[in-house]
Amino acid sequence: MESGAVVRGAARPQRPRSLRARFGNLLSFRWAAIALILIGWFVYYPIVDNFIVSTTDQDIYTGEVTNVGLANYDRLLHDPIVLVALWNNCLYAIISVVFQVFGAFLLAAIIEDLRSERWRRLWRAIYFVPSAISITVTGLLFYFIYQPQIGLLDAALSRVGLSQLVMPWLGSEHTAIYAIIAMSQWQGFGYSTLLFAIAIQKIPRDLYDAATMDGAGSLRRLWSITFPLTREMTGLMIIVTIAGAFQVFNEVMVMTAGGPNNSSQVLGTWLYQKAFIEDNFGYGSAIAAVIFVLTMLTGAAQLWYTKRRRVQL
Amino acid sequence: MTDLTLRQIRKSYGSVDILHGIDLDIRSGEFIVFVGPSGCGKSTLLRSIAGLEEITSGDLCIDGEIVNDVPPSKRGIAMVFQSYALYPHMTVYENMAFGMRIAKVGKAEIDQRVKQAAEILQLTKYLDRLPKAMSGGQRQRVAIGRAIVRNPKVFLFDEPLSNLDAALRVATRIEIAKLKESMPNTTMIYVTHDQVEAMTLADRIVVLKDGYVEQVGTPMDLYKKPGNLFVAQFIGSPAMNIVPARIETAGATTAISHIGGNKVNVPLPTPASAKGAAVSFGVRPEDLFIVTGSDFLFEGKVDYVEQLGEVQLVYVDIGRADLPLVTKLPGNVEVKRGATVRLNTNPDDLHIFDADGCSVLQP
Structure with missing residues (x-):
């Protein structure tokens, strides 16, 4: 075959994806992990916790917590x-x-x-x-x-x-x-x-x-x-x-x-x-x-x- | 039919003078091209004619009436911008109708004029599209359509093809030429830095440099009889070869020797006082040809060859690094790099410029 000729129809052989390639995306999360932990701890946890606290009645002096459901919203x-x-x-x-x-x-x-x-x-x-x-x-x-x-x-x-x-x-x-x-x-x-x-x-x-x-x-x-x-x-x-x-x-x-x-x-x-x-x-x-x-x-x-x-x- | 007269038009920004007293008469129905290098003031001059720039002094007359203080929309002028300047939030139809809506033209007439222009420019099926959904060439046609629907007396084009690729530029250039043919009474003024556009489109070209008009004339006038060194080198591609020279013999015919020492007799008279005067000697690349005998004007080594297919550009080193000569030869002539060649020209094809760069002899 002459150099430079175009081969038509030749399919590229399929190689099985390596484990590393499969989990590459997951592994890349490690770089974002610190930021995710910080955001999770300081932003999302307080939001979720706020909703939980809003369904309780808390006494800050005694530490007593009473579940009141949606009473606070009512x-x-x-x-x-x-x-x-x-x-x-x-x-x-x-x-x-x-x-x-x-x-x-x-x-x-x-x-x-x-x-x-x-x-x-x-x-x-x-x-x-x-x-x-x-x-x-x-x-x-x-x-x-x-x-x-x-x-x-x-x-x-x-x-x-x-x-x-x-x-x-x-x-x-x-x-x-x-x-x-x-x-x-x-x-x-x-x-x-x-x-x-x-x-x-x-x-x-x-x-x-x-x-x-x-x-x-x-x-x-x-x-x-x-x-x-x-x-x-x-x-x-x-x-x-x-x-x-x-x-x-x-x-x-x-x-x-x-x-x-x-x-x-x-x-x-x-x-x-x-x-x-x-x-x-x-x-x-x-x-x-x-x-x-x-x-x-x-x-x-x-x-x-x-x-x-x-x-x- | 609209005549345009520019009398001593000056434009300054603070202490910086951009236009230094431009005088120009543009006849009705003419296609005028302003050409010049970047920063020469051609776009400023066009914008001054449009009314988008206030002129510092001088008079701009349309049909004999001074329009210095007339707002742009009342001058009977339409303009096509380099960037197309289409309103991105309006459809093609709305872009073309915008000016007429402001002028409170009736809906039916707007519709008729927009559709007519769209048909001329093959835009009918794109009328509901936004500009972002169109190609560069289509956008340019919309910009032209927006100008057409206003039925202007004067059409201004500010480098309208510079954003298009090479193939589209040629096609659109031909469309503009045809458009002009279909509007024989409309005066068109076109700004470009591309001399091919200037040469192919213009009835007359105005060459500008540093805010001054260097020469006004038909494309072939400028090409064959450039008024000065700047025009000689600006018009034509590759540029005219310019070589320092001296008048050896003045009289009925003039003998000139160039830096290499060879003489040429130019069939034009010069006064006796011109003898010994330093001049410049200009010859276009296509007017230089290779000779083998002893009658030649230049001798040098082939420094580089640019093969363009139909023709080839041969760069010849005549011993002065600052003066490479370029000759345009047929593509099938074999020229080897490094070979010594002798070049000659027909004396009728020479251009001689005095020490100030003005054309003194034109065979």
């Missing part, structure tokens, strides 16, 4: 503060989506539309700075800003002739949760803006030029090009923001600890109150389980959404 359904906390979490999520997703998207689009790269960088930096501050520090900062009489906000209102609006922002049942949410928007707005700015930068400039040639003005380009092509990021941000809203704890704890009169309770602070202040770990774990399920649902929604709406640039 109690949770009839707890009026849980409803207040859940509503506050929802409020937190809705307002955060409006400001930190759609507001941040608009702001990022405006910044990225600026012609000067220098100005774009400056505005991105200005909006991002609050995100670099710890939420606890920001909470303390706003605690002073919201102080009645001596706080910056009331002082500013008085100075501009709006003294009728002066009030104890964190001391009023009607305003406490809104004051906390407002602080949270201030803190998280820049980060969301930056993420949207990155998503917008990924859109090829030629698309905007083509749209301009097609007669699209700024608003039309925003609606027909920028918005659909950042849809993946928008979806992701909505879900991350909602998930974050159900996990909120620090800022509420620092600023009001859920008060006054439980008006600013969220699920996280109510869990803390029940488990660590009132030593009711079973009930606290049931609240934690609810937070877990809500977060998991938003996570699943995130996966589903990003898979469905991906636009290839």
Whole structure:
């Protein structure tokens, strides 16, 4: 046979797979074993254990554990503060989506539309700075800003002739949760803006030029090009923001600890109150389980959404 | 019918000047190609005509009317981008209809124009597809279709074939040429750095370098009578051979000696004052041929041979490392590497450039 000739139809001989080849995949797990053990021990075991604890009544002093079945969940359904906390979490999520997703998207689009790269960088930096501050520090900062009489906000209102609006922002049942949410928007707005700015930068400039040639003005380009092509990021941000809203704890704890009169309770602070202040770990774990399920649902929604709406640039 | 006039068009980014006062008259229905190396300003000039770049000074006139401040969509211009610039979230139909929807054209008319363009470009069965489900060539056709449906007076192409593979590039180039034939009244301006595209498509070529127009002319004008050294070397592949030389005898015919010392008589007159002037001597690779007698212009060793089948490119070392000569010979001529060859040319095929690089003698 001449060299280089192509042999057709010759089947490659089948060799039996070696034991090593068969178990190669299994053996490769040893490299991931340490990480798996750590994750299993510190993440998955506590989750499972939390569900077990939520079906018990535990006395932290005597160590006595009583199995109560789903009683803690039944109690949770009839707890009026849980409803207040859940509503506050929802409020937190809705307002955060409006400001930190759609507001941040608009702001990022405006910044990225600026012609000067220098100005774009400056505005991105200005909006991002609050995100670099710890939420606890920001909470303390706003605690002073919201102080009645001596706080910056009331002082500013008085100075501009709006003294009728002066009030104890964190001391009023009607305003406490809104004051906390407002602080949270201030803190998280820049980060969301930056993420949207990155998503917008990924859109090829030629698309905007083509749209301009097609007669699209700024608003039309925003609606027909920028918005659909950042849809993946928008979806992701909505879900991350909602998930974050159900996990909120620090800022509420620092600023009001859920008060006054439980008006600013969220699920996280109510869990803390029940488990660590009132030593009711079973009930606290049931609240934690609810937070877990809500977060998991938003996570699943995130996966589903990003898979469905991906636009290839 | 649309005339386009560029008067002293300047474009600067801060202190950096990109276009230095471009003057150009483009006649209605012409196919004009802007060609030049990267960074010469050809795309900037095209974008300035489109209105995507604001010109720093000068006037851009369409049909005698200054359109400097007219928005791109109102100039009667459509553009095909290098990257196709198709909206990835819209179907082919929506991509083509987008501009008309903004212009509030009636649904029935949009439908009719999109379908008509799709038929011309053989895109009918792809109208419901997203761009990501199409090949590069099909996407390019959609981009052209998007421009066609707007019934533009002026068509702009910004390196439309550069993202296509070699075979598809040739096929699409022919499609564009046919498209132009079917739209005789539409002015087309095409940017490329590929001189084959320029030579095959253009009615006239505008050669740009560093923001200046080097020469404007028909493809054969530029090829046969390059106005300067840059054009001479830019147009034609392989590039024209350029050799330093000196005018030995001026008068009714001009005798020129090149660095190797051999003389050639060029049948063109030069003033007596030109005697002794340093010039450059240009000859295209296909105008050089191998001779065996004593009447030759260059002698050297064959350094390398590139066999292309129909022709072969023979690189000859004439003793100057910076001046390898290239000659294009028929593919069936046997040329051995290392052999000494003598090359000659017809004096009518010589190009002489003065010390500033401008063409001084054109037989």
